[in-house]
Structure formats: C-alpha cells, structure tokens
Amino acid sequence: MDKKKLAKLEAAGWKTGSAQDFLQLSDEEAAFVESKVALAQALKAFRVEQDLSQAEAAHLLRSSQSRVGKMEAADQTVTVDLILRSLFKLGATRKDVADALRPRRIAKAH
Amino acid sequence: MDKKKLAKLEAAGWKTGSAQDFLQLSDEEAAFVESKVALAQALKAFRVEQDLSQAEAAHLLRSSQSRVGKMEAADQTVTVDLILRSLFKLGATRKDVADALRPRRIAKAH
C-alpha cells in the first residue's frame, strides 16, 4: 500500500482507528496527516452546508474544481495553508477550525 | 506600512486588537494570519518550555536556525504546514494545536 493514499483512505471513511494502524507512520506524521484530513473534511462540510458544488466553491475561492476536489481529499499536493485559507473564505471562524482539529473520541469497541 | 510585516508585528506583541486595525486586510486573510501567528507562538512556547535554542530545535527538526526563527516570526516565507509539522515533532498533540488556535478572549478595556 502506498503511503500517498493515506489521506484518501482516511477521508473515504476508513476511520477505524488511525493512520498508523495501516502504515509505519511516525507519531508526528500521523498527527499531521490526521489534522489535515480533519480540516479537509471540515471544508467539505462547509461547502455542502452552503449547497455549493466543487465548481461553485472553486469560483468563490478563485481556484479550480480539481483543486477543490484535491483539498477535500487531503491530497498530497495540497497544503494545509490552502485548506485553511479556503475554510476562512467559506466563512469558517477560528473557533470552527479549532473545533475541527480537536481530536474526536474513538467509539469504544463493543 | 508593509503588509508583509504584519506577522512580525503581531508576534512582537502588537496584540492591541487585531491585524485588521492596521491594514486593510480581508476578514479571511486576517483570520488566516492570526491563526498562523497563534501557531507560531505555540511553537516558540514549546521550544522554550524544553529549554532549546533555535539552533537545537532546528537540529531536532532537521532544519536550520534561520528557518526556525522565521517559523516563530510567522514569516511570509513559511507555511502553516511547516509550523504544524514542527509542533508535532516537538511533542505537541492535536489538542494542543486546537487549543493554540482557539481565539482568546480580548481583555476588556478597564
């Protein structure tokens, strides 16, 4: 499995635990990727909340549909800077961002 | 005044309100810069807490003293990605990062 696919898997709903379970990822890299994915998901949530397509959001962000898609997928070729700026442009507040980053409790195994 | 100096001013203790008071900065740019400055300050706090010089921290981060200095100054040539990764490498958790980002209440004018 390719390390580069991690973000995609995570975003696709592979929330069974954390990134490290699949790959040998250092603690700090895992924390970074998880943070990025959390922000990417928040971005998608903000966009969907406002009933925008990726193309429409791209117009607002002065970017392109493909880049918005990559942001939401937490693609390797996208920086946290871009995701953060986009969140704020879509109306997110610092509190929203902080909340998105705060680690969520994992559901206890039954 | 140069827009590029903003982060530096902020980091240097110009906390009298927000960035927008000085410059015409869009809401979203202001939020972004303030977030970056907050992370930069957190990074410095983590380093100082561990009694490290910028050069020592740079060694741990596999970077250079000058870049660490720029990170802490929230310099324009430094990305949030780099600051975030550095925070995690110095032992910060996602919660630490979320807390650093959460906007602090401004002290009420007497």
Next chain:
DNA sequence: TGCGCGTATGTCAGATCTGACATAGAATCA
C-alpha cells in the same frame, strides 16, 4: 572593549505547490 551565545534577516538553488486543463467515473433523468 572583545568574546560567546542566541536570535533576526537577506539570498539562492532545488524542491514543492498552484491553478488550469483534460479526461474519466458515477449518478440522475427522460
């Protein structure tokens, strides 16, 4: 004063990211 230590800042070659484009996949509708 000069020395040592830590920090700040300008510069640059090589690395990485960005918007844009092209194209493919998936879902809905008639």
Next chain:
DNA sequence: TGATTCTATGTCAGATCTGACATACGCGCA
C-alpha cells in the same frame, strides 16, 4: 440509450517554499 451534473485524478508551467549559508544584531560577562 444519451444528456447533464458533479466529482476524481493525471499533468504541467509558473509560483512559492525549503534548508542552508552568510551576516548582523543584542546581550551578558570578563
């Protein structure tokens, strides 16, 4: 089925960032 809409993904030229280096600044100490 084809048409439409939305999303996913590969590529690339130009823009931006990175580590490293050089150098300057500030401060305490002998």
